[in-house]
Amino acid sequence: xxxxxxxxxxxxxxxxxxxxxxxxxxxxxxxxxxxxxxxxxxxxxxxxxxxxxxxxxxxxxxxxxxxxxxxxxxxxxxxxxxxxxxxxxxxxxxxxxxxxxxxxxxxxxxxxxxxxxxxxxxxxxxxxxxxxxxxxxxxxxxxxxxxxxxxxxxxxxxxxxxxxxxxxxxxxxxxxxxxxxxxxxxxxxxxxxxxxxxxxxxxxxxxxxxxxxxxxxxxxxxxxxxxxxxxxxxxxxxxxxxxxxxxxxxxxxxxxxxxxxxxxxxxxxxxxxxxxxxxxxxxxxxxxxxxxxxxxxxxxxxxxxxxxxxxxxxxxxxxxxxxxxxxxxxxxxxxxxxxxxxxxxxxxxxxxxxxxxxxxxxxxxxxxxxxxxxxxxxxxxxxxxxxxxxxxxxxxxxxxxxxxxxxxxxxxxxxxxxxxxxxxxxxxxxxxx
Amino acid sequence: xxxxxxxxxxxxxxxxxxxxxxxxxxxxxxxxxxxxxxxxxxxxxxxxxxxxxxxxxxxxxxxxxxxxxxxxxxxxxxxxxxxxxxxxxxxxxxxxxxxxxxxxxxxxxxxxxxxxxxxxxxxxxxxxxxxxxxxxxxxxxxxxxxxxxxxxxxxxxxxxxxxxxxxxxxxxxxxxxxxxxxxxxxxxxxxxxxxxxxxxxxxxxxxxxxxxxxxxxxxxxxxxxxxxxxxxxxxxxxxxxxxxxxxxxxx
Numbered sequence: 001x002x003x004x005x006x007x008x009x010x011x012x013x014x015x016x017x018x019x020x021x022x023x024x025x026x027x028x029x030x031x032x033x034x035x036x037x038x039x040x041x042x043x044x045x046x047x048x049x050x051x052x053x054x055x056x057x058x059x060x061x062x063x064x065x066x067x068x069x070x071x072x073x074x075x076x077x078x079x080x081x082x083x084x085x086x087x088x089x090x091x092x093x094x095x096x097x098x099x100x101x102x103x104x105x106x107x108x109x110x111x112x113x114x115x116x117x118x119x120x121x122x123x124x125x126x127x128x129x130x131x132x133x134x135x136x137x138x139x140x141x142x143x144x145x146x147x148x149x150x151x152x153x154x155x156x157x158x159x160x161x162x163x164x165x166x167x168x169x170x171x172x173x174x175x176x177x178x179x180x181x182x183x184x185x186x187x188x189x190x191x192x193x194x195x196x197x198x199x200x201x202x203x204x205x206x207x208x209x210x211x212x213x214x215x216x217x218x219x220x221x222x223x224x225x226x227x228x229x230x231x232x233x234x235x236x237x238x239x240x241x242x243x244x245x246x247x248x249x250x251x252x253x254x255x256x257x258x259x260x261x262x263x264x265x266x267x268x269x270x271x272x273x274x275x276x277x278x279x280x281x282x283x284x285x286x287x288x289x290x291x292x293x294x295x296x297x298x299x300x301x302x303x304x305x306x307x308x309x310x311x312x313x314x315x316x317x318x319x320x321x322x323x324x325x326x327x328x329x330x331x332x333x334x335x336x337x338x339x340x341x342x343x344x345x346x347x348x349x350x351x352x353x354x355x356x357x358x359x360x361x362x363x364x365x366x367x368x369x370x371x372x373x374x375x376x377x378x379x380x381x382x383x384x385x386x387x388x389x390x391x392x393x394x395x396x397x398x399x400x401x402x403x404x405x406x407x408x409x410x411x412x413x414x415x416x417x418x419x420x421x422x423x424x425x426x427x428x429x430x431x432x433x
Numbered sequence: 434x435x436x437x438x439x440x441x442x443x444x445x446x447x448x449x450x451x452x453x454x455x456x457x458x459x460x461x462x463x464x465x466x467x468x469x470x471x472x473x474x475x476x477x478x479x480x481x482x483x484x485x486x487x488x489x490x491x492x493x494x495x496x497x498x499x500x501x502x503x504x505x506x507x508x509x510x511x512x513x514x515x516x517x518x519x520x521x522x523x524x525x526x527x528x529x530x531x532x533x534x535x536x537x538x539x540x541x542x543x544x545x546x547x548x549x550x551x552x553x554x555x556x557x558x559x560x561x562x563x564x565x566x567x568x569x570x571x572x573x574x575x576x577x578x579x580x581x582x583x584x585x586x587x588x589x590x591x592x593x594x595x596x597x598x599x600x601x602x603x604x605x606x607x608x609x610x611x612x613x614x615x616x617x618x619x620x621x622x623x624x625x626x627x628x629x630x631x632x633x634x635x636x637x638x639x640x641x642x643x644x645x646x647x648x649x650x651x652x653x654x655x656x657x658x659x660x661x662x663x664x665x666x667x668x669x670x671x672x673x674x675x676x677x678x679x680x681x682x683x684x
Contacts (some may be wrong), residue, residue, distance in 0.1 A: 049672075085558050089456060184575050245583050246499045279645060303576070324652045381487065381523050381525050383484075383485050383486070383507060383523075384519070384522070384523040384525065384577075385525075385537070386484070386506065386507035386508045386511070387484065387485075387508075387510075387511055387516075387517055387519075388511055388533070388534075388537035388540075388541075388593060388597065389508050389511035389512050389537050389538075389540045389541035389544065389597065390536055391506075391508045391538050391540060391544075392506065392508065394536070394540065398528055398532075398533075398536065399525070399527075399528070401527070401528075402525060402527025402576075404527075405526075405527035405528060406527070
């Protein structure tokens with residue numbers, strides 16, 4: 001009891017210390033209310049602590065502490081990602097929208113605004129979305145860092161998708177300051193029958209906190225591909241909060257390379273019949289300081305929905321990977337089809353994978369399967385390749401890519417998938433052997 | 434070509450001697466068959482020669498064109514011209530058969546300081562060779578051996594052999610799991626590769642494969658040694674009388 005009380009106190013003190021350095025940004029009434037409410041949520045919940053069940057595998061200290069730790073910029077001569085892909089670039093530098101580096105933000109089927117600008121408008125559609133899905137995501141599990149983002153984010157984009165948009169929207173996160181401490185909050189509202197692809201790339205920040213709320217109306221689709229920066233010391237905590245209407249689709253893929261600490265949360269609510277949600281990730285980590293965490297929570301709350309989670313991690317030299325994935329099937333969500341797989345390939349004995357798959361099912365006519373494996377490179381496969389003349393190092397790379405293939409197959413667009421593969425090959429060349 | 438001299442091998446993890454002094458010389462252009470009862474060390478010999486882990490050579494040597502094989506990594510042995518057709522070809526999900534073969538061909542070429550094969554050239558050659566082994570384009574696209582039938586796996590082994598053009602081929606129970614038609618097809622593939630400068634070591638339990646791949650020499654292996662050597666008639670003798678008589682005779 002005494003210990004529990006002590007931890008509560010420690011958490012409150014840490015939260016106060018953080019909040020004391022932050023000021024709520026100025027804005028119109030609608031957003032100020034949302035920010036105030038978010039601030040109250042943070043105070044009520046307190047920022048996470050290593051003793052919290054949800055943070056058992058990932059130390060939140062460096063996300064919580066007042067100052068961001070330094071992250072030197074990663075220097076390499078790799079070419080740009082997706083150079084041949086026609087996309088609309090939206091660039092943020094140290095957390096602030098950079099108009100000059102960005103493309104013209106007008107595109108057919110899309111209305112794009114900066115949060116910083118929209119926040120000053122008295123009336124805005126984002127009132128019904130900003131912080132709203134984040135609050136819903138707090139329902140089963142507390143996510144105080146997302147609430148912190150809702151309270152203090154000053155920039156981000158608000159996108160209203162009204163039609164089928166063919167050109168992907170690419171959010172690019174750059175940083176100049178080695179201690180950049182960035183909150184970005186995006187709201188994506190997709191009208192019925194509309195469709196959009198959002199890409200997130202770039203080094204990120206020394207400490208990046210992003211929240212993306214995505215409201216997917218009936219018969220609409222959201223595609224998301226994210227490549228998290230290769231800077232070795234960077235930290236990122238991200239939250240995607242989405243709600244799907246009937247016959248709608250959500251597909252998200254994340255590639256994480258390097259970074260000292262990454263926690264990707266994804267909270268999905270299937271609220272309309274026949275909706276589909278796929279979330280996948282590939283992660284490659286090298287070194288004892290590497291820690292990457294995928295935390296997913298999918299709620300099936302409607303008839304005949306499908307959800308699919310595919311996470312693959314390749315870890316070496318003492319790296320750590322975490323997966324916490326939950327499927328909650330509510331009483332009326334009959335005919336739910338839920339699939340979850342999380343797998344780690346450990347390239348040595350020092351690396352580790354911590355997995356917590358969870359199913360909570362109240363409907364009686366569902367198909368849910370889940371699996372989690374941790375293994376090393378298969379010696380027989382390795383010998384087979386070597387016996388054909390493929391050098392051990394090259395054979396290992398081939399098997400690493402083969403292991404990741406199932407996650408990469410979740411990317412529908414072949415050009416985007418190729419870019420991801422190029423990045424992985426680059427990583428293997430630098431870290432593979 | 435291949436000279437095995439007084440080869441002694443034990444398991445790395447336990448104190449169990451498997452090969453107890455194997456002597457064998459395979460000349461270019463010749464086919465040598467090794468027969469023997471279960472557990473006599475036939476497969477171990479093929480693994481040790483091709484560089485699989487888990488074995489410890491305690492004595493002896495094995496050279497391919499005077500180069501000491503046992504000092505090389507598996508991939509170096511392959512580049513030097515050694516090829517093992519596996520008894521149980523390994524399934525590798527996620528690696529396309531074509532990618533695998535091209536990587537292998539070019540890795541060997543690179544190791545030998547030769548020019549790598551272009552994608553177009555490779556495609557042309559593999560299509561031709563696959564056709565004669567009745568391997569269709571679909572099988573080339575699929576992941577290595579995944580979902581292949583027993584016959585398809587063995588045909589795929591022979592295709593790899595044809596693509597890699599090794600100097601010395603070891604076939605480890607290539608007939609196991611094959612019906613008569615599949616065996617004929619595989620044997621035809623092997624026979625097509627018989628040339629004056631290529632040596633073969635065919636390991637088998639049964640004589641029937643040797644009806645199709647006619648050996649120049651037949652060796653009987655027992656308890657880690659070659660105990661008798663003869664011509665093709667030796668295989669027939671075993672087919673009729675089993676190993677019992679021969680083993681009793683040499684004991």
